Amino acid sequence: MRQLVMLGLAGTLAAADATPTFNHDIAPILYQNCATCHRPGEVAPFSLLTYQDAAKRAKQIATVTHLRFMPPWKAEPGYGSFQNERRLTDAQIALIADWAANGAQEGDPAEKPTPPVFTEGWQAGQPDKVFTLAQKYSLPGDGPDQYRCFVIPMNLDHDVYVKSFEFRPGNRRIVHHAIVFSDPNGAARKLAGNGNSYSCFGGPGFGPVNMVAGWAPGGSPSVAPKGMEVVVTKGTDLVLQIHYHPSGKAEDDQSSLGMIFGDAPTVGRGMVFINSRAIHIPAGDDHYAVKTGVTIPQDVEALAITPHAHYLCKDMKIDAHLPDGSVTHLIWIKDWDFNWQGQYCFAQPVKLPKGTRVELEYTYDNSSANVRNPSHPPVAVHWGEQTTDEMAVAFLSVKLASIADQETFRRQIGLEFINEFLAQADDLNDFPPEISPQARARLRMAISLFDRNHDGKLDDEERKTLMDFLRARAQ
Ligand code: HEC
Secondary structure: OHHHHHHHHHOOHHHHHHOOOHHHHHHHHHHHHOOOOOOOOOOOOOOOOOHHHHHOOHHHHHHHHHOOOOOOOOEOOOOOOEOOOOOOOHHHHHHHHHHHHOOOOOOOHHHOOOOOOOOOOOOOOOOOEEEEOOOOEEEOOOOOOEEEEEEEOOOOOOOEEEEEEEEEOOOOOOEEEEEEEEEOOOHHHHHHOOOOEEEOOOOOOOOOOOEEEEEOOOOOOEEOOOOOOEEEOOOOEEEEEEEEOOOOOOEEEOOEEEEEEOOOOOOOEEEEEEEEOOOEEOOOOOOEEEEEEEEOOOOEEEEEEEEEOOOOEEEEEEEEEOOOOOEEEEEEEOOOOHHHOOOEEEEEEEEEOOOOEEEEEEEEOOOOOOOOOOOOOOOOEEEOOOOOOEOEEEEEEEEEOOHHHHHHHHHHHHHHHHHHHHHHOOOOOOOOOOOOHHHHHHHHHHHHHHOOOOOOOOOHHHHHHHHHHHHHHOO
């Protein structure tokens, strides 16, 4: 009706065009931005490929796009710019609203775009090696989400260089996301005991954590640019962590991981691990902040960032404070959702000169008003690996000036990690798993040497003297 009035008023063809239709306006948006997940067999609860599918949910689609709840994309615009950003433009959102408000019309069938074609099978090409879960993993229809770590015994007799990791969910109805870690020390085999998998939440259950690839619905395979292949050394196992979400009925999964091998990397890479274990959130506190940071020891370019916390975290902000006083925003997530975590690859590498301080600030809501709070009533929450614990972590993947810098960078960044530990730890003997047993012994000795007043703690001055000494040796 309203449309007829509009037509009558304007009386032109242009006005007729202005009433959006599925075929002319909406299908292209849905095919481009929603179909990766909203198609049969994919993670979303319904398909949005046909007019009927979309029209009966027109109002709901208008609401979730207006709220920017869909497509799921957590990074705030203006704070870091990323590859494969999943955001509708304001104009697209307005068009959907207009369509829903005007009777969600189908329009001229001749204008209907061809539905997108999705490559079945391996997206990055035929893998050189495929690992498939040895047995089907069975998930009951209801109950809590499960996090399962599957050991991938690589049994390598020489180092390999992985160009692409491609995770293929066996059963998309229950596989929510997957992360691949590397395990050089056989820790995962031990955790798996006689089987080949074990329960794990957050991390793989051992340290130091080294994440090599990740997959989330709607994502593409991790393909390394030439020269940046991932080295998997002889003796290393991979660990595939899968997050399962029950679908309402009992289901099985047998997922696979494919790898394509390439040449030895020629570009220096490093991983900056930012982590705080000084987390003590009182029950009921709805605005608990955790801050930590790390100083970048060489000129680097940041390639990707992966923020990580559990259910209570609400807000995550990571900024780089450059030596010239300027600030580069790396990422800001205002409504963290554990279920939509992932790696964010910068659209352009972000230059972080030596001396840049990367600062992380996460905020947690441990009140009963937080629907994601796993404890009712709320309880005091501390650092830990369980669902009911919290974490404040970010992985920053960086490119170094040259491959020859890798070893020095690894040592230097390890020291920066120790510096943060010394500055924040409640107990200097409670070492995080990232500090190896050998390093612990040396560190204990160094702490006792530099603790001039022998109070078992290092004040800022003592810590600085110790760090200057260690940094000079790590050049
Ligand atoms: C990356 C995967 C993905 C993409 C892309 C995506 N969705 Fe979704 N969508 C989901 C999942 C999964 C759910 C189920 C709810 C959840 O897990 O958050 C969902 C739920 C919904 C719902 C139901 C919300 C509710 O309140 O129950 C609507 C409507 C919706 N999506 C519309 C869209 C539209 C429109 C687009 C594109 C503009 C889109 N989605 C893009 C994965 C996706």
